[in-house]
Amino acid sequence: xxxxxxxxxxxxxxxxxxxxxxxxxxxxxxxxxxxxxxxxxxxxxxxxxxxxxxxxxxxxxxxxxxxxxxxxxxxxxxxxxxxxxxxxxxxxxxxxxxxxxxxxxxxxxxxxxxxxxxxxxxxxxxxxxxxxxxxxxxxxxxxxxxxxxxxxxxxxxxxxxxxxxxxxxxxxxxxxxxxxxxxxxxxxxxxxxxxxxxxxxxxxxxxx
Amino acid sequence: xxxxxxxxxxxxxxxxxxxxxxxxxxxxxxxxxxxxxxxxxxxxxxxxxxxxxxxxxxxxxxxxxxxxxxxxxxxxxxxxxxxxxxxxxxxxxxxxxxxxxxxxxxxxxxxxxxxxxxxxxxxxxxxxxxxxxxxxxxxxxxxxxxxxxxxxxxxxxxxxxxxxxxxxxxxxxxxxxxxxxxxxxxxxxxxxxxxxxxxxxxxxxxxxxxxxxxxxxxxxxxxxxxxxxxxxxxxxxxxxxxxxxxxxxxxxxxxxxxxxxxxxxxxxxxxxxxxxxxxxxxxxxxxxxxxxxxxxxxxxxxxxxxxxxxxxxxxxxxxxxxxxxxxxxxxxxxxxxxxxxxxxxxxxxxxxxxxxxxxxxxxxxxxxxxxxxxxxxxxxxxxxxxxxxxxxxxxxxxxxxxxxxxxxxxxxxxxxxxxxxxxxxxxxxxxxxxxxxxxxxxxxxxxxxxxxxxxxxxxxxxxxxxxxxxxxxxxxxxxxxxxxxxxxxxxxxxxxxxxxxxxxxxxxxxxxxxxxxxxxxxxxxxxxxxxxxxxxxxxxxxxxxxxxxxxxxxxxxxx
Numbered sequence: 001x002x003x004x005x006x007x008x009x010x011x012x013x014x015x016x017x018x019x020x021x022x023x024x025x026x027x028x029x030x031x032x033x034x035x036x037x038x039x040x041x042x043x044x045x046x047x048x049x050x051x052x053x054x055x056x057x058x059x060x061x062x063x064x065x066x067x068x069x070x071x072x073x074x075x076x077x078x079x080x081x082x083x084x085x086x087x088x089x090x091x092x093x094x095x096x097x098x099x100x101x102x103x104x105x106x107x108x109x110x111x112x113x114x115x116x117x118x119x120x121x122x123x124x125x126x127x128x129x130x131x132x133x134x135x136x137x138x139x140x141x142x143x144x145x146x147x148x149x150x151x152x153x154x155x156x157x158x159x160x161x162x163x164x165x166x167x168x169x170x171x172x173x174x175x176x177x178x179x180x181x182x183x184x185x186x187x188x189x190x191x192x193x194x195x196x197x198x199x200x201x202x203x204x205x206x207x208x
Numbered sequence: 209x210x211x212x213x214x215x216x217x218x219x220x221x222x223x224x225x226x227x228x229x230x231x232x233x234x235x236x237x238x239x240x241x242x243x244x245x246x247x248x249x250x251x252x253x254x255x256x257x258x259x260x261x262x263x264x265x266x267x268x269x270x271x272x273x274x275x276x277x278x279x280x281x282x283x284x285x286x287x288x289x290x291x292x293x294x295x296x297x298x299x300x301x302x303x304x305x306x307x308x309x310x311x312x313x314x315x316x317x318x319x320x321x322x323x324x325x326x327x328x329x330x331x332x333x334x335x336x337x338x339x340x341x342x343x344x345x346x347x348x349x350x351x352x353x354x355x356x357x358x359x360x361x362x363x364x365x366x367x368x369x370x371x372x373x374x375x376x377x378x379x380x381x382x383x384x385x386x387x388x389x390x391x392x393x394x395x396x397x398x399x400x401x402x403x404x405x406x407x408x409x410x411x412x413x414x415x416x417x418x419x420x421x422x423x424x425x426x427x428x429x430x431x432x433x434x435x436x437x438x439x440x441x442x443x444x445x446x447x448x449x450x451x452x453x454x455x456x457x458x459x460x461x462x463x464x465x466x467x468x469x470x471x472x473x474x475x476x477x478x479x480x481x482x483x484x485x486x487x488x489x490x491x492x493x494x495x496x497x498x499x500x501x502x503x504x505x506x507x508x509x510x511x512x513x514x515x516x517x518x519x520x521x522x523x524x525x526x527x528x529x530x531x532x533x534x535x536x537x538x539x540x541x542x543x544x545x546x547x548x549x550x551x552x553x554x555x556x557x558x559x560x561x562x563x564x565x566x567x568x569x570x571x572x573x574x575x576x577x578x579x580x581x582x583x584x585x586x587x588x589x590x591x592x593x594x595x596x597x598x599x600x601x602x603x604x605x606x607x608x609x610x611x612x613x614x615x616x617x618x619x620x621x622x623x624x625x626x627x628x629x630x631x632x633x634x635x636x637x638x639x640x641x642x643x644x645x646x647x648x649x650x651x652x653x654x655x656x657x658x659x660x661x662x663x664x665x666x667x668x669x670x671x672x673x674x675x676x677x678x679x680x681x682x683x684x685x686x687x688x689x690x691x692x693x694x695x696x697x698x699x700x701x702x703x704x705x706x707x708x709x710x711x712x713x714x715x716x717x718x719x720x721x722x723x724x725x726x727x728x729x730x731x732x733x734x735x736x737x738x739x740x741x742x743x744x745x746x747x748x749x750x751x752x753x754x755x756x757x758x759x760x761x762x763x764x765x766x767x
Binding site: 061062131134144148151152158159160163172173175176178179180182184186190191192194208 | 245247251253254255256257258261262264265268311313421423424425427428429432531533535556585587591593594597598601607608610611612614615618619622623631633701702703704747
């Protein structure tokens, strides 16, 4: 569990050490892809370009449909709209700008590695090749941090209230037989509208 | 000279609520300065993102933080700012404070807790003292809190039952989860007394507050029905309705200004626009969380108090307390149950109100005879799904878990078993290595020094914690639980903190007098958990409420 905690100072060090070697994605391109909470569902996976295209592929590899229990339908990253959730969260007020940039820059790093090993961009790799590249990515500290973030947002997409854009049609909750509490939040009660500021919690230890 | 208000209260949580409520009801003009926003029942939903994934109710760590100091293996202390480590030490910075988000496990501390030193003797390295008041002084206020806050429960006779002036709780127990039958049976077989846990949760409506809706999500969540006995729901709404109480939100007090006699004359605070403002009052009450209360007083130097208000004998911030102990878990696999039992075990909503007090005091040669122990509470694993899923994000080899394996593990952790947990509460002994000071480097967004907290603990705490944990695991084993494990450590739970301004009769060894007034400041009272010189072996909230009602009676006679 210790590994999941990477403090802010280390994070910034990683960013400083690795960013120089990453292909840059223009600010305009980033802005163009940021979406709002009310985005049309059927557009989530249409006409994607990088960084979102690669991220969608990574998400689907990390969380594929129908693999866990062959006899039961189980949702994959695309079924739960993991990408829409991620984009909404990165676009949410007060999401750490450095974290946002790190996620986007990581796509360039991933494709570099993919090209180095298989002479192809990540999206053109088969499942085995993708696994090789992602495990290789995990070997580096920055890569592990990047994958950890992608996976964390993916798990949040699977199990947060659908109001945030993931957990499409409550598929995550249904698959895991989860009984949600009540009342659930409306679009006016999402966390970033409750107060004028919020931020990611890294660690908190409490007793009941 | 005329004052703006009779009483100015800094903070609005459990330690502040009774003061605010009692004095407003008496017609005194009361101003409350609260750092956070005012959220109400309509803002609280069962949204894990708001409650527990993003910090909505607490400050952004880059804006306001702590510096935490921990001991390395080589014995040296090293400190790290929480914005660096990510270890969030805030609880609830909103109107009503962290009482909005508590689970509401409510226990009275017991008569011997008021005289720990006399009853059990000194422990080397621990600053144990007796309290300057007795259980008998506090009892009427424990009782008052039962009705005012709305505490539900049922008295069952047992060997450590504290004396009560009333026969039973004003509200019957909340509905109970079917697993309590298994707990009761196992305890009975082990000759233990399984006790219903009192909760600050309404089982019946109380005036405008509804009774519990049993959504199954309580601890860490703000209450939608008003059943949870937060200071806001139980006390502040009525206080405001008197017309004598004003709650000024997003008002961050940074200094109490004192005069040549050492009397507090003004509270200086930053308003919503971050502009400095001041307010005067006859009496000031500080109750803004144990660590922050010490911080504010340390920052409030004046002509008679050059090192901070109440710090002329270097006692301020010292003897900080957390809750010692830890927790454990056992699994009950549905595949080993018949369908009906499995269905019962999957129930979501009612509470597991069961605890053990058999070892609140015990006699054991290994511990040198009569020993102070603690309590064990049973509870289901928190139903928060994201947090549950995060527990399988890493595999046993320390690599990220994904693909088929992740999905398999998720399915398993969510659908194959019900986890019954226990929590151990024992005394966090006061020591010279657990205290609050002002950090010399790190400032908050307004430029004030943040609190630096040394987080030392006494080894004795771990021994008692392990002793109790072993007893709790015996119960889980008797129930047939699988994969039983526990974790007792000196890592402090940030939501259970007290001390720092201990009360006592001697100004040289305490910050407050028996009335919770700062010894050498005639108009400054401290009513959050800061006053506690020892913590008892229970969550602190009921004691904080009771003491605040007690001090309210004292202040009533002064203004």
